Amino acid sequence: MTSRGKRSVQDLVGEGLAELADREVRAELSAREGRAVVWAARLTGHGHDVLAYHQASPAPAPHTSPPAGEQAVELRPAQMDALRLYVNPGPAWSVPPAEGLAERVRTALFDRSGNRWRLYLTREQMESAAYAFHLRALTGSVAEANRFAREYDIAYRTDPATGRPSAVTMPWGSPSAAASLPGSPR
Template sequence: MRGAEKRLTVLEALHEREPGTRQGWVVDGDLPAGFRKSAESVARDGLVEWADGATRSLLSARGGRPVAWAVRITALGRDVRRYAGAAAPGQAGPGRGERLVKLRPAQMEALRVAVGVADELARKPAPGFLERVRTADFDPVANRWCMYLTLRHIDSVAYVFYLRGLCGSASEANHFARDYGVIYRIESESGVPTLMSVPGLRPVRAVRAR
């Protein structure tokens, strides 16, 4: 699990268990096995704090059982959680004919290179595609760039990854094929690059390369 994802996972777990606690302290018995190790790494970042001996004694008396340790979110941790929530993609649904596409950072970098030379490409990106790339949202928990795209936009994404593969790196195209079922290949009949469905490598005729 990546560092950012671990931090947010710990913060969310504590936030969910806060209702009904004493001053936000979540005790050991209310947390899953192995949580303490994750919380320790987050504590080093100042996002959570540990209860001292006196606080543990009060929590033990209140709960009617010994409390070996307890942890709560700090003010910094609350700010991080709020910021991450604001930075995550909005909840508005896709428009007509759109679907949510989540791209790895390397894939997004490939698209940004294409945006920079879009006017010089013989095969222009689909209308609206450049704006979708420029306004994409970053999900820090998933470590993915998120966009709502039409099939024509998805065609443009796959074409950029095809160009990237011909320059040396095919991983972006291969990941996209596994995640979204399409990839560019040379069609045997026409001999031109064509968006293909995976598996089967059948042309996606509605958005065939021009």
């Protein structure tokens, strides 16, 4: 093995992903192989987990235009964190995630250059994402909901007449229409 290859194995050992064989194991391998085994390494349990995780991850898809009826959505990491929390099994939400949203979140691709997660969503899935950001806004951070509403014109607002939140299309550019939105200051 080249020194570069050996250095790579040493890097894996340093990360706890692999372990070097001790003298006893090398002697056993030498007997089995019928030649001297000078060094050997194997994956640790953590190394196997990393490999399995990588193999289970979706392959990066080429940058294409969205399928019919879907829109390309780009989310900042904080938005994706809020969306993951909402789609992961856990609480029995009174407004459950839209069908297929969990799979879209799981297979989203991260663009390092733009620091954005890219996924394609239907209108129903976008409204569901807006609900997740609404929940985040009510529990501490409004940035995710505001950004999503600004970029995709969908937000959740509480209707004062019913006291229930619902998805609304944001009428940007029309102050009178914006003032008539449920939950807007008058």
